[in-house]
Amino acid sequence: MQFSLFKYFDAILDGAEQNGLAALEQPEVKKALAELDSFLPPLSDVAKLVFSYYYVYQLKPQPLFISQLEKDLNAPTLYLEHEKVWQELVDLDLLVRVMGSEYLMPRSVIDAVAVIDLEYYWPNDRVIIAPEHKKEVFWRWIHGQK
């Protein structure tokens, strides 16, 4: 996936699927997590993992099952031990709490990632969004420019 931001999400999720949270210490996963820092607000590594999961696997505006997330990420007690991570994402408007442990990623966040993804489709051709503006562009798209 040379021409897509997806390669970083894939590296993070692939690592977790094989090694659970221990994957967050692997060099290739750390590199991918660092890449997300270019546009995401400051987040813990676990929060970036959870963000990646919702971005890739939430195909409809419906909450994902926490049990499925924990199974896929090979981390059976992830929500129990890291519930504050979900709150961290909610506080930053990156997830919305529907009820209980049901969360969804708003469409505006998915679209904001796409705007950043554009940069990765044209490597070395020209700078579309200057690195120092990526966070601002991402934030503005999440909030509908209002």
Added chain:
Amino acid sequence: MAKNEIIYVAKPTRYTEQTYPGHTKFYEHFVSQLREYHEVRALELPDIWVRDFLPVQNVQTGELYQLFFDPRYANYTPKFTAAIREQVRGAFPRVKPCNVRIDGGNIVLSPGKKRAFCLEKQTIFHKSNPGQKEHAEQELKRALGVQEILWLPQQKGDKIGHIDGYIQFLGDNLMEGATNIFDGDIALETLLDDKSSNLLASFHHFKTVPLLCRIDENNWLSAKGLYVNFLETSRAVFVPQFNLPEDDKIVTIMKKHIHKPLVRVDCEQISQYGGAVHCLTREYERSTVEKYF
């Protein structure tokens, strides 16, 4: 209309056949029909709706521009979309970038190719940000070589937002998809809402022809009955057929408005996956496309 086009389609693979059962059989017949009029090139790609993701051709210069393909409907997961982008970039390594997130099926050019019609989508620009809209228009004008971009409102309940499911031009006539017609050519209800139809009428001076479309409102993905998704080339018009009673009537209506061979393409099965002839093809002018390989 470009002369002597080369038509690009997606080659059937085990993967496309799994995703779209019946694609291999459809392809064999369809390509033989296309080859009677044009050279056809088949690319091995993960997906078959090439209109949406292959580069667009600038009508002035013949240059190819790659729009940013990033849909989030039907079976387009981030992984699938990334795989499509990767393959397309490999097939067209020397295209120029066009930094607008829009599917090719959401662009219809007017006769004379001075204008492009598109449906508004929030993924292209935020309505509340004129700067984004202006940027999208400038980029699209640069890529397509048109003078004007005309936006129609996104239609209620439409999860895809491709204008080639609503209108197309046949010769100098605007063919507007309609769900009901009376006495041949009188539209009772067009696929576009009233506001959009009125807006469209104010944009152009072409003769509008309602083209009956027998759609299934309960299946938003299916394009079965969407006759407006035809393909007109310099040499022929390829008309989708769906094994519906309206098939013959559509051909009769179209014959009144164009003096080119009309080729009936059996899209009964393939259309259920989301498109018809126009969605399955991308045409390029032969004289300018070779240098991109």
